[in-house]
Amino acid sequence: MTSSDVRRWRQSVTIPDLTDDAVHVWLIPLDASQPIVDVLRSRLSSDELERAERFVFPRHRSRFIVGRACLRVLLGGYTGESPEDLQFQYGPHGKPELIAESGEGRVRFNLAHSKNTALLAVTLDRAIGIDIEHWRAMHDGRDIATRFFAPAEIEQLNALPAAQWEDGFFACWTRKEAYIKARGEGLAIPLNEFAITTQPDNQIAILQSQIDPSDRERWSVRELHVAPKCPGAVVVEGTGWSLRLLRLPDWPERTADLPQIIQRSL
Numbered sequence: 001m002t003s004s005d006v007r008r009w010r011q012s013v014t015i016p017d018l019t020d021d022a023v024h025v026w027l028i029p030l031d032a033s034q035p036i037v038d039v040l041r042s043r044l045s046s047d048e049l050e051r052a053e054r055f056v057f058p059r060h061r062s063r064f065i066v067g068r069a070c071l072r073v074l075l076g077g078y079t080g081e082s083p084e085d086l087q088f089q090y091g092p093h094g095k096p097e098l099i100a101e102s103g104e105g106r107v108r109f110n111l112a113h114s115k116n117t118a119l120l121a122v123t124l125d126r127a128i129g130i131d132i133e134h135w136r137a138m139h140d141g142r143d144i145a146t147r148f149f150a151p152a153e154i155e156q157l158n159a160l161p162a163a164q165w166e167d168g169f170f171a172c173w174t175r176k177e178a179y180i181k182a183r184g185e186g187l188a189i190p191l192n193e194f195a196i197t198t199q200p201d202n203q204i205a206i207l208q209s210q211i212d213p214s215d216r217e218r219w220s221v222r223e224l225h226v227a228p229k230c231p232g233a234v235v236v237e238g239t240g241w242s243l244r245l246l247r248l249p250d251w252p253e254r255t256a257d258l259p260q261i262i263q264r265s266l
């Protein structure tokens, strides 16, 4: 894969076929007008509505509602089920998975959000983790790296020209987070007990892992360029898969102008 491939997000209002050698990543804009948020709210389950009500700031609540509704609509498209009928189960550290028959062809997913954007990664039968981060000025970036990153990562970051240090820092951050999300353990995994390539590159590798040494071969990692100063990463079980980058259109003002993919599920 070349870096030009990973920059190509194709707007889509249909769900492409998903094969077992593909990984689909959807970019979901989260800022929608109030009328749109109100119709999307109707897709949420009662526990999701309760969670939405707990947000202090209306903007965060709206983004959560939009993200959850799109998660249901898109996963409904992949599984052939109604969005509101989808049921989730949660791993010991909170990783959501679809409740589905076991066996081949099971849809797996992972979600990440940062500010006004969410990413949804979807595969068949492969564990997956995704992350996205908007850059912010990191006055204490070097302290954070020293405290949380593995020695092999700090060494790579320190070898970068000063102007590229923050790029490297956020590349490292998103890749590490996508890895702990793929494993489903979140921060139960000590962040300095595994190391990932930090350079901007398409040949990203897990360099070593004390959590499970076989993780070097078990997972493959790709960087994602979501927007300027907004990197992401996806970590997927196994090799030999290809990445398809898709995006939902920006939200219209009026519910009457919602794309078919959303209209159909309302």
Ligand SMILES: CC(C)(COP(=O)(O)OP(=O)(O)OC[C@H]1O[C@@H](n2cnc3c(N)ncnc32)[C@H](O)[C@@H]1OP(=O)(O)O)[C@@H](O)C(=O)NCCC(=O)NCCS
Pocket: 067, 093, 094, 095, 096, 110, 111, 112, 113, 114, 129, 130, 131, 132, 148, 172, 173, 174, 176, 177, 180, 181, 182, 183, 184, 185, 186, 187, 188, 191
């Ligand atoms: C969930 C977790 C893994 C990521 O949280 P986060 O960065 O706040 O949020 P993200 O947007 O990346 O992901 C959130 C989504 O991941 C999913 N998720 C929740 N728990 C998860 C887990 N254990 N594993 C994988 N995915 C998980 C959910 O879909 C969640 O969406 P929701 O909040 O709408 O329900 C969190 O437990 C965590 O460990 N955060 C680490 C933050 C950090 O300091 N990272 C440093 C990296 S160097």
